[in-house]
Amino acid sequence: NAGVTQTPKFQVLKTGQSMTLQCAQDMNHEYMSWYRQDPGMGLRLIHYSVGAGITDQGEVPNGYNVSRSTTEDFPLRLLSAAPSQTSVYFCASSYSRGLYTEAFFGQGTRLTVV
Amino acid sequence: KNEVEQSPQNLTAQEGEFITINCSYSVGISALHWLQQHPGGGIVSLFMLSSGKKKHGRLIATINIQEKHSSLHITASHPRDSAVYICAVRDNYGQNFVFGPGTRLSVLP
Numbered sequence: 098n099a100g101v102t103q104t105p106k107f108q109v110l111k112t113g114q115s116m117t118l119q120c121a122q123d124m125n126h127e128y129m130s131w132y133r134q135d136p137g138m139g140l141r142l143i144h145y146s147v148g149a150g151i152t153d154q155g156e157v158p159n160g161y162n163v164s165r166s167t168t169e170d171f172p173l174r175l176l177s178a179a180p181s182q183t184s185v186y187f188c189a190s191s192y193s194r195g196l197y198t199e200a201f202f203g204q205g206t207r208l209t210v211v
Numbered sequence: 212k213n214e215v216e217q218s219p220q221n222l223t224a225q226e227g228e229f230i231t232i233n234c235s236y237s238v239g240i241s242a243l244h245w246l247q248q249h250p251g252g253g254i255v256s257l258f259m260l261s262s263g264k265k266k267h268g269r270l271i272a273t274i275n276i277q278e279k280h281s282s283l284h285i286t287a288s289h290p291r292d293s294a295v296y297i298c299a300v301r302d303n304y305g306q307n308f309v310f311g312p313g314t315r316l317s318v319l320p
Binding site: 127199 | 215241242244252253259260261297299306308311314
């Protein structure tokens with residue numbers, strides 16, 4: 098049972114390059130999300146999806162695109178990388194049953210933009 | 212003012228000490244989660260609370276909805292407890308989380 102798989106674990110980009118961070122889950126969760134984690138700050142929501150074909154913006158969506166063509170996959174695309182996007186990125190999936198929510202996180206991607 | 216605050220930011224303890232990490236929030240929530248993040252590693256969920264108290268091994272989490280406050284306690288702390296502990300609240304409308312900045316705990320042998 099793999100849970101949430103995120104790739105790559107590390108990445109260095111030059112300013113202006115584009116790339117896709119991959120996220121896959123095998124738990125059939127409808128809800129998936131991407132966060133970035135910066136020093137001294139809590140994780141901040143970039144984009145999220147409540148199911149295949151449905152995505153929405155979070156708190157810090159600028160410079161990022163997402164798509165959700167299948168329940169399993171939720172890739173995050175950096176269109177034109179900027180040094181301000183240097184961060185650690187986490188993908189998460191979760192399910193809710195009434196008030197109960199269980200959340201699962203990927204191992205994170207440490208991205209450096211030079 | 213951040214919606215979710217944690218104290219302390221950093222905490223160093225000796226092995227065996229009782230540890231308390233606090234979380235306060237300013238928004239209406241349906242649930243609060245405590246998460247653990249090891250250095251260089253991913254994030255794992257420790258507890259989900261909507262009321263009262265939960266215990267798992269040496270970890271105890273409590274929440275006071277009226278005071279908008281939660282605490283995470285670690286009894287008989289051990290060096291392997293060294294990690295960043297993150298408080299996250301889920302709003303009333305969906306599955307989005309708002310995260311606190313984390314508390315970095317170091318337990319020395």
